[in-house]
Amino acid sequence: MKTILVTGSNGLLGQKITSLILSSGRASLIATSKGQNRHPEKQGYTYIEMDLSNENDIAGVFRSVNPDVVINTAALTNVDVCETEREQCRLINTDAVKTLALLCGETGAHLIHLSTDFVFDGKEGPYREDAQPNPLSFYGRSKADAEDYLKSSSCRWTIIRTILVYGITGDMSRSNFVLWAKSSLEKNKNISVVNDQWRMPTLAEDLAEACLRVAEKGVTGILHISGGDMKSIHELVLEVADYWKLDKTLIEPVSSETLNQSAVRPERTGFILDRARQELNYHPRSFREGLKLLDLQMQSVKKM
Secondary structure (H helix, E strand, O other), rough: EEEEEEOOOOOOHHHHHHHHHHHHHHEEEEEOOOOOOOOOOOOOOOEOOOOOHHHHHHHHHHHHHOOOOOEOOOOOOOHHHHHHHHHHHHHHEEEEEEEEHHHHHOOEEEEEEEEEEOOOOOOOOOOOOOOOOOOOOOOHHHHHHHHHHHHHOOOOEEEEEEOOOOOOOOOOOOHHHHHHHHHOOOOOOOOEEEEEEEEEEEEHHHHHHHHHHHHHHHOOOOOOOOOOOOEEEEHHHHHHHHHOOOHHHEEEEOHHHHHOOOOOOOOOEEOOOOHHHHOOOOOOHHHHHHHHHHHHHHHHHHHH
């Protein structure tokens, strides 16, 4: 059984990987994140506080546990914040990856790094793994630079690119477009939603399972992992409203340029999932099935 170190374990994907390993017993888990452990279950694994902006901190933790696999889920993902706070963005999204790669190269550990569809410009989606990155934002650039470094590093690496991850954590501490839309509409708020950006949203549980399969099988190189449904953001939010029977007249479709956001978003991303299907037997749930799972999880949280 492999020892897996997860960075960013307090985030949505990090918590889902923790839950998956605890429920399946498929690995020995070292969970790391900044601050106190936010996962509801505290037993059955080791949690260590780790600051990814501090090289010495990373090295100290790494050498104390000597993992077989590192799954790097940690990132600064607010695209507009990354556009204005570039130093912090580069520190977490690029420099920390270099530190992890160097440590994995020294010890022979397998580094599984989470990247993004925002490395592409959105002009030719959906994309295969060998498509040429051309990021439009500093966030996308920081992730593309990390990818470039890994490709030339001596460590055993896998880059998992993903798209618009959604789900809920046990303490409901993490928001995403589904929870934002549902909450806003339940409060009868008018919301503006872009109708000129297309994505294939990814259920966090599906992504966590893919990460664990990569770790178990030792698959290397670039992998695209996302949901299978290509829709505009506006269509996705309409589907959220439909599922929970909320007022769709509150949803105003708008063009991207009207929002005056700091960072430019790609128009149409999406992934061709052939490699994941063939090598991981990856079959994502539909967006509707993902909403059904979220609904069940939210009901169980309310009962606690």
